[in-house]
Amino acid sequence: MSKKNKPTNQKQMSFIEKARRAQIVECAIETIAEVGYTQASLGEIAKRAKISKGVISYHFANKEELLEQVAIEYYMAWHSYIAPRIETQKSPKEMLRVYIESNLTFVDENRQHVFAVIELLSNKITADGKLQFASDHDEAVLLPIENILTLGMQEGIFREFTKPSARVMALTIRNAIDGFTIELMRKPHLDVQEYTRELVTIFDISTKK
Template identity: 45%
Template structure:
């Protein structure tokens, strides 16, 4: 038995399987965005991917499992884009501006992702254990903002306020973008981001007395 050849074959299979899974997830996103969550059957996703439904079932044990990967893909892609940009900022105020700007820039560049996510939120009924998965992703985003606010309050850039309340408020404002993309595709998202930056810079400014 040639152990090295077996190892190489396993690596090749793993690489091919990973590539196939990525393709299925991307096709699922496109199908959900174009047809809606209810109409995005495994058959429709397979048709878009040019494969059989059996191939999808081989990689994902259920549609629910596939949808979970779609949600994770959208969140992790956004985080991978935003994180290095936010970390490159040297002040809390700049971090806040970059956070808002980069988040909306990602949404603008990935409108299909946003439409798919909006369809999922509108159509899915989470089963036991799935709410905690989504909640953990949302909590991670809120936690990132809380850290920015705590840093800014510690060094005197931001006034005293509840970091969690402010973080949730900003997330709600940003998460209002996907519905706008769907209903108002001509919306100027650059202007939208600038307005949010101004709004929350004023809301957190150390020199503003409320």
């Protein structure tokens, strides 16, 4: 898809290379979260990282690769935070609760990174080709919820869901989480625990048999 071979192969990277990339990704996150996608130029990122603009180009094939890395690292962090917490739950009801709780906690504890990715995704909705990424992202994020819903239904704990209605339910849960994130961007002092409790309640009620 891109002209150059992306040396995504992490094994080949030296320690210092990895460190620099990590640092730059970190600053990119910071910058995007603070000034927004549109204003987050390589120059701005470099300035905040106190490095020359060229350094970024040296470590990343282009801006896109950098942004992709921001998203990839986010997704990995998210997944490794959420997945184990859900897996240790026994009932689908508990799984759903933990899914909501751990997502909101994750957002709360990784505000900048999450904000940055929100910005990224927002700005890629219509951009050629990269719609793919946003779309992939969404499927990956939706699937676990749908699985929980299906499971709960099979176990007779949740109400009946057809396939489409499970999807709407999943989307609604996901939108509640993402919407919370945006609300948190606007109002950093939001009472996260309260919000979490409320969401758990709402979706506990609305999935109940």
